[in-house]
Amino acid sequence: MSLSGPGDTLCPAAALQGADVWLEAFSAASLCELDLSAHPRSIGENAALSAELFHIAHRQVRYVSAHLVTLGRLDGMERVCFFLTDMAWRIGVKVPGGWRVHLPLSREDIADYLGLNAETVSRIFGRVKKSKLVTFLSPTDYLVNDIEALQSRAPVAAPHGPEMLGSTAMQARP
């Protein structure tokens, strides 16, 4: 139910015994598992580790909570616009015409993520295309022509910006 990019620490939610976890890689990926159960003591004793874990979990709370709003209150078009902007911020590259995004996800994957179904996503993509805000180059590549306008169609507090990206250690936050 959540999407991660390179360098992200993911899914602290998995850290429970009976939890059924599902991971799917959309491109070549390598991941490093940290089994906290292997060193139970270090969690309680190593302050730096605990602080980092807290930071990670806390970021995940913010991320998932934002997604909760997306699923609970936005309609299809809004969810898709949110998704497209979100991906542009996260994995898009700036090009003269706007933001180019390569999205190695099937329509079904996207639908799943957005709480819709594949056909609906396809249709909404069609509508977005007609609106000229986004140009679809192929099923897996698109170009955001006007990211401001696109974002404004998704009435949700964008969890973007530097603090949502990057997974550097906690900067003694507040």
Next chain:
Amino acid sequence: MSLSGPGDTLCPAAALQGADVWLEAFSAASLCELDLSAHPRSIGENAALSAELFHIAHRQVRYVSAHLVTLGRLDGMERVCFFLTDMAWRIGVKVPGGWRVHLPLSREDIADYLGLNAETVSRIFGRVKKSKLVTFLSPTDYLVNDIEALQSRAPVAAPHGPEMLGSTAMQARP
């Protein structure tokens, strides 16, 4: 977007500068705010505190993630059944006929929580009533007659049981 009960530590998601937080109390409540920004250093240095914070945030991740599934994949009836069972586990009291629950929430509050609207919730409550699984004593009180059957109508991994409740310190989890 989340519901807390007595003793819960809530909403680590609030801990961000620009975050807009909304708290609503449904009954007499007192809460204690811990401003982490006031003692930035202690987070990085106090292992026990950091571990506890991690534990809290981590539980929140699990909770919100479960809710994500509820909003993303379940239809109205399923959401409501999930909600009713969930509340029964959390604040219900066992009585001869089943589980008695006092719910100090308006239909609108419930709808909001479930990503529906008040009228729909009301209608679905009506359907649940007809199914005899639940007896509605008043708008704010109901009796779950068959909690197993009710739960089975919500195809979602129930985050219940001891480990989801209680907010005691982290038991050097595994």
Next chain:
DNA sequence: CGTGGCTTTGATCTCTGTCAATCGCGGTGG
């Protein structure tokens, strides 16, 4: 060139949201 998987498009149906009327109940003032 044929096949299989994914996407797009179309037709149709169901569920939920919206708008509006009514009901039930507790509180207030006469």
Next chain:
DNA sequence: CCACCGCGATTGACAGAGATCAAAGCCACG
């Protein structure tokens, strides 16, 4: 004590969004 008022819950009618089912269309691959 009772009529009145107002808020929330319920119920109904209706429209719209999205799901489902089905039929192409596209494209890579053998």
